[in-house]
Amino acid sequence: MGILKRVWHWFDRRGGFSETIGPLARHKVPPETAEGKTGWFYVTGLGTLAAFIVQVVTGAALTTKYIPSTAHAYDSIIFITDEVTLGRLLRGMHYFGASAMVVLVCLHLIRVFLTGSYKFPRELSWLSGVALLLLTLTMAWTGQLLRWDQNGVWTVVVGAKFAARFPLIGEPFANFVLGGETVGGATLSRFFSFHVFMFPALIIAFVGFHLYLVVRNGISELPKAGQPVDPETYTAWYHEMVERRGRPHWPDAAWREIVVGAGVVAAIALLALVFGPRELSGPPDPSVLRANPQPDWYFRWYYALLAYKPRGLETFTMVYLPALAFLILVALPFVASRGERSLRHRPWAPVIVIATATVFLGLTVAGLRAPWVPAFETQPLAPETLGLRTDLAVEGARVYYAEGCQYCHAIAGQGGQYGPDLTDVRKRLPPAEMTIRIHNGFGQMPAYRDILTPEEVIAIVAFLDELSAGDVGAGNGGGGVERRGTRR
Ligand code: HEC
Numbered sequence: 001m002g003i004l005k006r007v008w009h010w011f012d013r014r015g016g017f018s019e020t021i022g023p024l025a026r027h028k029v030p031p032e033t034a035e036g037k038t039g040w041f042y043v044t045g046l047g048t049l050a051a052f053i054v055q056v057v058t059g060a061a062l063t064t065k066y067i068p069s070t071a072h073a074y075d076s077i078i079f080i081t082d083e084v085t086l087g088r089l090l091r092g093m094h095y096f097g098a099s100a101m102v103v104l105v106c107l108h109l110i111r112v113f114l115t116g117s118y119k120f121p122r123e124l125s126w127l128s129g130v131a132l133l134l135l136t137l138t139m140a141w142t143g144q145l146l147r148w149d150q151n152g153v154w155t156v157v158v159g160a161k162f163a164a165r166f167p168l169i170g171e172p173f174a175n176f177v178l179g180g181e182t183v184g185g186a187t188l189s190r191f192f193s194f195h196v197f198m199f200p201a202l203i204i205a206f207v208g209f210h211l212y213l214v215v216r217n218g219i220s221e222l223p224k225a226g227q228p229v230d231p232e233t234y235t236a237w238y239h240e241m242v243e244r245r246g247r248p249h250w251p252d253a254a255w256r257e258i259v260v261g262a263g264v265v266a267a268i269a270l271l272a273l274v275f276g277p278r279e280l281s282g283p284p285d286p287s288v289l290r291a292n293p294q295p296d297w298y299f300r301w302y303y304a305l306l307a308y309k310p311r312g313l314e315t316f317t318m319v320y321l322p323a324l325a326f327l328i329l330v331a332l333p334f335v336a337s338r339g340e341r342s343l344r345h346r347p348w349a350p351v352i353v354i355a356t357a358t359v360f361l362g363l364t365v366a367g368l369r370a371p372w373v374p375a376f377e378t379q380p381l382a383p384e385t386l387g388l389r390t391d392l393a394v395e396g397a398r399v400y401y402a403e404g405c406q407y408c409h410a411i412a413g414q415g416g417q418y419g420p421d422l423t424d425v426r427k428r429l430p431p432a433e434m435t436i437r438i439h440n441g442f443g444q445m446p447a448y449r450d451i452l453t454p455e456e457v458i459a460i461v462a463f464l465d466e467l468s469a470g471d472v473g474a475g476n477g478g479g480g481v482e483r484r485g486t487r488r
Helices: 002-015 017-025 038-063 073-082 087-114 123-146 150-164 170-178 185-217 234-245 249-275 297-308 314-335 348-369 391-402 431-440 454-469
Strands: none
Touching (some): 087 123, 087 297, 087 348, 123 185, 123 297, 170 185, 297 314, 297 348, 391 454
16 A cells, blocks of 8 residues: 555656546536436436447457458458457457447437536537537447448448438548448548547547536536526526535545446446357448348438338438438527426427437337348349249349349248239239339339339349249249259
8 A cells, every 4th residue: 555655646746636636526516416316317428438438448459450451351350259369259349339339328418408408508518419429320330331241331332322312512422431432442441540540539539528518517407497597697506506515526426427337338248248249241242232231220220211211202311301300409509508407397308308219219120120131131043043934034133133122022932021022923913014013113112213224124024924934932942042953
């Protein structure tokens, strides 16, 4: 002990830490934030910070073995997972740490919204928080590409295609993000640099600013009905109240944060140990277009939204809806910077939270169970297997798979369940009717009139029409390509 004390004194005499950090740690907080029940509302921010620290530590460790080149990225992740000491645990923690950070940052946003803490003088805390939310999602998104597997690569391609729909700046922006028109080596280097240097640096800067503001303005007191925020008087009132009744942050409130921080780290480690990192979905093959990749779970709601949206609202859903959500978040502290914080006077606040959370959870569940999801593993069936006789039908089969029809439709047991099985479609629909449905679309079936040439539609219809003639439906076990040659 004596030695430790002497070492501390050596540093303290030179750094003056007890004069700066001491008062900072003991700065007074409103009594309720340090009290039994309500104090637990004020731990979401620290929980998020703990998850971020896990990401920095595990991420830094992963970079020591990860190789950001198209030739080696995928293999280096396999190597990390299977060979490197603790590699599997580290990858798992980085994966669940990302999930934890996304969940906690949302919980934090909900807490701040419900307690009306975005009002004067804490508008900048809210705005820097919105920036941190976006940065967190950007990190989650860029991280997926670094796995350099099918899902990771195609998730990014699809995302860039959405962004490209944005008027004027969309196209150049998408090209900048991808480092060209397509995903390749330039994209990987770029995403590595974004994910490992640029965005973490921005997050650290914004977290610093966010924490500075928390100390500068003090943590918000628990809202009370009949105590509206008035920018003229609030600051003086708050400081007087905290001086009089406040409690020292350390240790009265800080112990809860330490418990939560440790709990978050332990939960991430436990999940990583039990479930391990996300499985890779095979090295990317640029020749196989995946119109519907499987992104990490916290992005699935968005894919479900795209699947269920009314037709004709593509650009609205992909571009204007996210932009609108962002604008609402940014506008909130400007339009509601004063007035009542208590939920008694803001009954719509919990309604908004519950409604939004229900929609998000519902879409996430739909996105995870999405009947169209398993179809991405679908292999095109070989023309021989399908019993095609004419070249036109073989050409039709090629177009059919190239356009990704199989993501939604099964043939001979292979393909998605989103649309009807097309093995015996001929028995239901005459060729002219098929042509019309493919051309114009109907219900959830997209229209292909702008995507396919008339010749391609004719070829596909010839393909679907010969399909049943070749009797592929008989005794198929979904064998796909391996069944090549087993035809009668
Ligand atoms: C996003 C998923 C999706 C994709 C991709 C898709 N379809 Fe469909 N398709 C559907 C759905 C859903 C239906 C049923 C619509 C309804 O009944 O309202 C359907 C119906 C059809 C039908 C009528 C089948 C019947 O039994 O009524 C044909 C034929 C068809 N699709 C062909 C195609 C072709 C060819 C392609 C590729 C060019 C394709 N579809 C791509 C979802 C899709």
